[in-house]
Amino acid sequence: YIMTSTNNTVDYNNGLTHGRVLNFGAGPGCLPEEVLLEAQQELLNFQGSGKSIMELSHRGKEYSKVHEDAKSNLRLLLNIPENYDILFLQGGATSLFAGIPINLCNGNNDTIDYLVTGAWSKSAYNEAKMYTKVNAVADMESTKFRTVAEPSDWKRSDNASYFYYCDNETVHGVEMPSQQVYDNVPASIPILCDMSSNFLSRPVDVSKFGLIYAGAQKNAGIAGITIVIIRKDLLQKSKPDTPNVFNFLKKSQQNSLDNTPPTFNIYIMGLVLKWLLKNGGLDEMSRLSQTKSHMLYDFVDNSNGFYTCYIDKKYRSRMNACIRIKDGDEAMEEKFFKAAEKHGITDVKGHRSVGGVRVSLYNAITVRGVEVLLAFMKEFMAQNQ
Structure with a gap:
């Protein structure tokens, strides 16, 4: 049975089909049309199960394959080393503004360094202040976030627990050259990075980072799922009193399958990952x-x-x-x-x-x-x- 629409479509002569417009939105961003058509085709009856992907048990064999394929394809695309785990968290990436210091910091005994290059790193910096001591290595707000200070002018802490930055500032249009960070942060200090809006747009040397996270709704899928790639030794920093919804260690131990993961979101992400592999x-x-x-x-x-x-x-x-x-x-x-x-x-x-x-x-x-x-x-x- 095929669902049909009686809605009139407009031909914008823009090279797209099905009356679709050119969506240059910052997020939710556009999805590959091939992915949308595949999801449409499978929506009512996922691979002969007789149920939609949205109705399948997250513990069942059909969904388990979707979940594991997404993890393995992400590992393949980014060449993620074996000493890193992949977590799929519910909600938006902004939850990590608190989630990271809650997991990785020992209260005010720790100091963390933040490179503030736009609205999102500024928000993360301000939120982290509620949980630990925070040092702004450079805060570019006085320049209206139009440039980034030279590393020679960064004011790093002597004993930072980690160094945090945003790879691409969606609001202000600033993108950091990753090499500039690697070359100016000691290898002993974990680099943590919000890659939400340029995730999967270029190769990344994951081994340079302690943790990478990204909301899916730019290049990896739809809103409601956040990907975390974390070095396994950092998982041990999660404290027993960290709420389960934020607890990186417990999420890892349960393969992100606790409290029913957003299965449809992970399914769409999986389709996008397959599309990326297929297209170079x-x-x-x-x-x-x-x-x-x-x-x-x-x-x-x-x-x-x-x-x-x-x-x-x-x-x-x-x-x-x-x-x-x-x-x-x-x-x-x-x-x-x-x-x-x-x-x-x-x-x-x-x-x-x-x-x-x-x-x-x-x-x-x-x-x-x-x-x-x-x-x-x-x-x-x-x-x-």
């Missing part, structure tokens, strides 16, 4: 992200100031390009958003805290999609000089 893995995703972001930034930089990106070129995000029109003309930007929507180009409005235009170029955005966007931006510029 992280080397290919990195190549494509460089291509797409260079196309957009080159156009912006050569628009004679009609479009502007104020972020230091060394730190411009490949995932979230933050742009202003006519030096922040809000009326013109509002006109841009309305015109874009009429062309089937959506979710390009900047975060409410910073305004402007934000174009998110996650893995599921194609080069063709960027070409359509640039054609629209060129036409809009010609009409509104």
Whole structure:
């Protein structure tokens, strides 16, 4: 039995099917169409079980294979060493702002170093203060988060329990070169990283990190699941009085299967991971992200100031390009958003805290999609000089 829709669809002539628009949203981000179609096909009857994936027991053999395949494919994509465990946590990545210090710190006896490069690392820094002593290695808020201090200017603690940073700031469009962190933090100090918005967009040397975490709703799936990759020796730091919902050690011991995991979210993530493996893995995703972001930034930089990106070129995000029109003309930007929507180009409005235009170029955005966007931006510029 096939579900049909009587809804009229609009042909935006943007290279997509099923009347779909080009979704440049920062999160939930767009999903590969192939993944959506596979999920649609399996939704009523998952692999002959007679039940939807959403109805299967998380202890049953059908779901167990989904769970283990997702873990093994993630390990394959990122080449995760055997001395690391993978946890699938319910909820959003912001829960880790508290979850990390609760697990890994011994109250105010510990000091942790935070590199503050945008809204999300600032929020993590502020929340960690409730649980331990926190040192801002550098806080870039005074620059409106448009650049990052040189490592020679970082003010690291002498005995930090760990070093924390955000690899890609979704709100402000800043992306850290990982090598810059590896080279300036002693190997004895675990590096902890929020990779939510550039996770799975490029290869990562997991062995350089004590812990990596990411919300799935950018490049890895849908909202409601957070992936944690943690070095196994750090699991032992979890204290017995840490609430079960946050307790990394207990999550590891129970294979993230306690209190019913978000099975549908993990299933969708599993489909995305298979799609990534089928389409060249992280080397290919990195190549494509460089291509797409260079196309957009080159156009912006050569628009004679009609479009502007104020972020230091060394730190411009490949995932979230933050742009202003006519030096922040809000009326013109509002006109841009309305015109874009009429062309089937959506979710390009900047975060409410910073305004402007934000174009998110996650893995599921194609080069063709960027070409359509640039054609629209060129036409809009010609009409509104």
